[in-house]
Amino acid sequence: MTTASPELTQDTSTTEAAAAPLRSSRSRLEEALLPSLVALLVAAIVGDVLILIFGQAPAAVFRLLFEGTWGNSYGFGQVLYKATTLTFTGLSIAFALRAGLFNIGAESQLAAGGFLAAIVGLLLPPGLSWIVTLPVYMAAAALGGGVVGGAAGQLKARFGAHEVITTIMLNFIVLALLSFLTATHLKVPETLHTKELESGALPRLSDFFASFHGSAANVVLVLAMIACVIAWWYLFRTRRGFELRAVGLQPEAAEYGGVKPGAVWTRAMTISGAIAGLGGLNFVLGYKHYYEEGFAGGAGFLGIAVALVGGTHPLGVMLAALLFATISQGGLAVNAMVPKQFVEVLQAVVIIAVAVSVPEVRRLLRIQRTRG
Amino acid sequence: MTALLFLAQTLRIAIPYLFAAAGGVLSERAGLIGLTLEGYMLSGAFAAAVGSYYGHSAWLGVLAGIAGGGAMALLYGVSAIRFRADQVVIGIAINLLAIGLTRFFLRLAFGSSSNSPRVAGFGGEQSGTGFLALVSNPMIWLGILAIPAVAWVLYRTPFGLRIRAVGEHPAAAVSVGIPVTRVRYGAVLFSGVLAGLGGVYLVLDQHQFTDQMTAGRGFIALAATIFGRWDPARVGIACLLFAAAETLQIQLQGAQLLPSQFVEMIPYVLTIIALAGVVGRAVPPAALGKVSGE
Numbered sequence: 001m002t003t004a005s006p007e008l009t010q011d012t013s014t015t016e017a018a019a020a021p022l023r024s025s026r027s028r029l030e031e032a033l034l035p036s037l038v039a040l041l042v043a044a045i046v047g048d049v050l051i052l053i054f055g056q057a058p059a060a061v062f063r064l065l066f067e068g069t070w071g072n073s074y075g076f077g078q079v080l081y082k083a084t085t086l087t088f089t090g091l092s093i094a095f096a097l098r099a100g101l102f103n104i105g106a107e108s109q110l111a112a113g114g115f116l117a118a119i120v121g122l123l124l125p126p127g128l129s130w131i132v133t134l135p136v137y138m139a140a141a142a143l144g145g146g147v148v149g150g151a152a153g154q155l156k157a158r159f160g161a162h163e164v165i166t167t168i169m170l171n172f173i174v175l176a177l178l179s180f181l182t183a184t185h186l187k188v189p190e191t192l193h194t195k196e197l198e199s200g201a202l203p204r205l206s207d208f209f210a211s212f213h214g215s216a217a218n219v220v221l222v223l224a225m226i227a228c229v230i231a232w233w234y235l236f237r238t239r240r241g242f243e244l245r246a247v248g249l250q251p252e253a254a255e256y257g258g259v260k261p262g263a264v265w266t267r268a269m270t271i272s273g274a275i276a277g278l279g280g281l282n283f284v285l286g287y288k289h290y291y292e293e294g295f296a297g298g299a300g301f302l303g304i305a306v307a308l309v310g311g312t313h314p315l316g317v318m319l320a321a322l323l324f325a326t327i328s329q330g331g332l333a334v335n336a337m338v339p340k341q342f343v344e345v346l347q348a349v350v351i352i353a354v355a356v357s358v359p360e361v362r363r364l365l366r367i368q369r370t371r372g
Numbered sequence: 373m374t375a376l377l378f379l380a381q382t383l384r385i386a387i388p389y390l391f392a393a394a395g396g397v398l399s400e401r402a403g404l405i406g407l408t409l410e411g412y413m414l415s416g417a418f419a420a421a422v423g424s425y426y427g428h429s430a431w432l433g434v435l436a437g438i439a440g441g442g443a444m445a446l447l448y449g450v451s452a453i454r455f456r457a458d459q460v461v462i463g464i465a466i467n468l469l470a471i472g473l474t475r476f477f478l479r480l481a482f483g484s485s486s487n488s489p490r491v492a493g494f495g496g497e498q499s500g501t502g503f504l505a506l507v508s509n510p511m512i513w514l515g516i517l518a519i520p521a522v523a524w525v526l527y528r529t530p531f532g533l534r535i536r537a538v539g540e541h542p543a544a545a546v547s548v549g550i551p552v553t554r555v556r557y558g559a560v561l562f563s564g565v566l567a568g569l570g571g572v573y574l575v576l577d578q579h580q581f582t583d584q585m586t587a588g589r590g591f592i593a594l595a596a597t598i599f600g601r602w603d604p605a606r607v608g609i610a611c612l613l614f615a616a617a618e619t620l621q622i623q624l625q626g627a628q629l630l631p632s633q634f635v636e637m638i639p640y641v642l643t644i645i646a647l648a649g650v651v652g653r654a655v656p657p658a659a660l661g662k663v664s665g666e
Contacts, residue, residue: 054480102460161647162656164405164460165598168591169640180633304464339479344472351465352447355457 027365032311034361036320039309039353046349047342054338061334068333069326075333077205077215081287082325083318084217085110087224088279089303090321091231092145092272094312096163098235099268100248105152105167106276107300108174109145113277114284115178116144118194118291121284122186126198130285133200138223141281142274148174149273150266157262163269171300182293193292202286218286224321227275228314235314244268276300302328305351308358324350378619380506384577386615387515388413388586391570392593393600393607394518395563400602401526402559403539403659407463408448409567410590411470416441416568418474421581422481424491433491434511434572441568442561444470449560452663453553459661467590475583486583493576511573518566519611523604535559539657556663567593595643602657614639 048058069075089106096103103109120140124133148170155161186194202219206212235241244264246254251261283295306324310316324347331343392413396406416437423429423436448466451457475485482488494509506512526532534555537545542552567590574589575581592614600607621635 050476104460104464155644155648159648161644161649164407165594165647166644168407169595169644172588172591172640173637173644176633176636180631183633184631298468301464301468304461308461339476339485341472341475341479341485345469345476346472348465348469348472352451352457352462352469355461355465356451356455359456 027369030365031362032316034365035354035357036309036311038357038361039350042353043346043350047346050342050345051338054342056337061337064334064337065330069329073209073211074213074215075329077212077217079322079325079329080205080217080221081215081282082328083321084221084224084282084286085279085299086302086306086321086324087228087318088282089276089299090306090310090317091224091228091314092149092276092279093303094307094310094314094317095231095235095275096149096268096272097307097312098248099244099264100251101153101156101265101268101272102164103149103152103167103269103272103276104164104304105148105170105174105273105300106303107296107298108171108178109148109273109276110279110296110300111178112144112148112174112280113141113274114144114280114295115181115291116277117141117280117284118197119186121197121199122195124197124199128199130200130202134202134285137200137281137285138278141277141279141284143277144280145277146270146274149276150270152273153266153269156269157265163265179293182291186291187293191292192294193288193290195290197284197289200285201289202281204286216287218282220282220286223278223281225318227278228318231275232314240267276303302347305347305354308354309350378616378623381622382612382616382619383512383516384506385618386611387512387573388570388589389593389596389611389615390515390608391518391573392567392590393596393611394522394604395566395570396593396597397519397522397526397600397602397604397607398535398559398566399563400597400660401539401657402535402556403542403657403661403663404448404452404556404560404563405459405463405661406563406594406597407460408444408466408590409563409593410586410588411463411466412441412444412564412567413571413574413586413590413593414467414470414474414584415444415571417571417575417585418477418581419568420572420575421488421491422477424493424576425482425488428492430492430494430576433493433576434569437568437572437575438565439568441564441566441571443564444568445560445564448564449557453556453560456663459663471584474581478581478583488581490579491575491581493579509577511569511576514569515573518569519604519608522566526604531555531558536657539659542659542662592639595639598656599639599643599646601646601655610639 051058051061069079089110092106092109093103117137117140120136152163152166152170155166156163182192182194188195205217206215235245243254243259246257246259247261247264255261284291302324306317306320309323310320327343327347331340334340392409395412396409399406419440420433420437424433427433444466448462451462452459478488479485494511526535534545534550537550538552538555545552570589571586574585596607596610596614600610617635617638621630621632
């Protein structure tokens, strides 16, 4: 908006040249961490205000929130279960963001993945071990999400249709389609879900650690962590990943360097959709063993928050998923004192605060650097 | 008679779309993405329920609804204009915030997690689906006027000219002395008020607020904005078209010609087709989503 005065610009270049290596790594860390810290602080303040409005003591509510989540192994198991789905949707969105694309469609990609996995499960012969069926289920879930994501990628690559709008519209279209298929052909009467799958139910964490008893956490958690590692490797250690990030930073420059942005967009959205689709396994195979309408329950949108707070880095995504899962589960823990809906407000506040403070922190750090 | 009833029902369904889409046109023509329409509507609806219930007057509900939609729009404006936060992120967050806040305050104000008590509306207790109830409801008339009003502002007033300049070429707007930031705030606030009125209509028509009662109508309005290529007249027609499809589905429910889920898809499918440019490409305002463009 305003151009810096000449002497300021000169100042920047000399100081940065003098201490470039040290300063750049430190300021990069500051740029990455500060917005999330600011966001948590803002969320804590808003949370306090809401709790006070409801006539409760913030300290007592936050203590209860902590005890109900990290304070006992059932609560922690529930946090891990919720974090599993959020890791997939957060990773899906972070992956697309690295290619410069905003995938708002993780919600329907997640649902489509869970749906297709359930369909395949209904067709499998009963009684097969999960070790045999897991690859089949994974392929189905990835296909379900990948087709939806890939469609948005194609629409952008072929026709230049903006992926934000197409993924939002696809959310409504895909969810309506799944609702139609479930309602007319698949559901058990009087319910919103399909028959129970007779093959390939995954072990829960409580099968290995008895103290998790009753919580829904299951081995899809391990798949989520593996997905993060693979995504990291793909993004930062392969040629394809380098091309993807190049297109994300500057499509015109990447094209000049011999990369076809259209192909990268389609590929990135397909993979992003497939990752979100895999998240459907957490509910369908790990928890209920059937597809139920509406199981995604907003995890696709919360994934946007996870991706942003996690700095669009696979490792950060895992940590951010834990944070948001804690907030979600914490709402249930404190429901007796304040309406659980207050955590929905907190989650939205965190997103706004991060989105606002990322550019602001960058600007302030730049000013500080030019002064120092 | 059937045709008249069909028109009346189409209009009733279209009113919230017309309000919100009028807001969508204003916001997007000024360069701010209209993902927030759903959130404006929901908070406008809730505020209207509070105002109408505690003020015992439908008109106080209207005022409160205007404030509710406007407050959300102000938050969007400050985040996206002052702090230059990503509009898509803020847009999604505003919608989540509206859901969370309305649920929280539903518990606080009415002690319920699903709906408010009965609130005052227009047309008294016996407001049915009849034609008289329709023409005696001032919100219907406001809704019909929303799109023409926005068209008049955009094409016949200096403010509208500035909005269009800011949305197409902010740098040029700055160079001729247009206060870009102020114009953007104005457009966003108006869009929040208009979409908020869409929510007000729903509450006063149904005489209560229910959790998530806007049910994606803000996104249908966004679809109409894009499908109508950001031109008020076309956008208005798109709203009526989408509403007519819904009415047809409701009236033919017995016939089972088309499952309701497929009727729900119509606005979204048409929007994707319009964006893909199969029949006349939809080209958004040049500076849409790029507030730091000046």
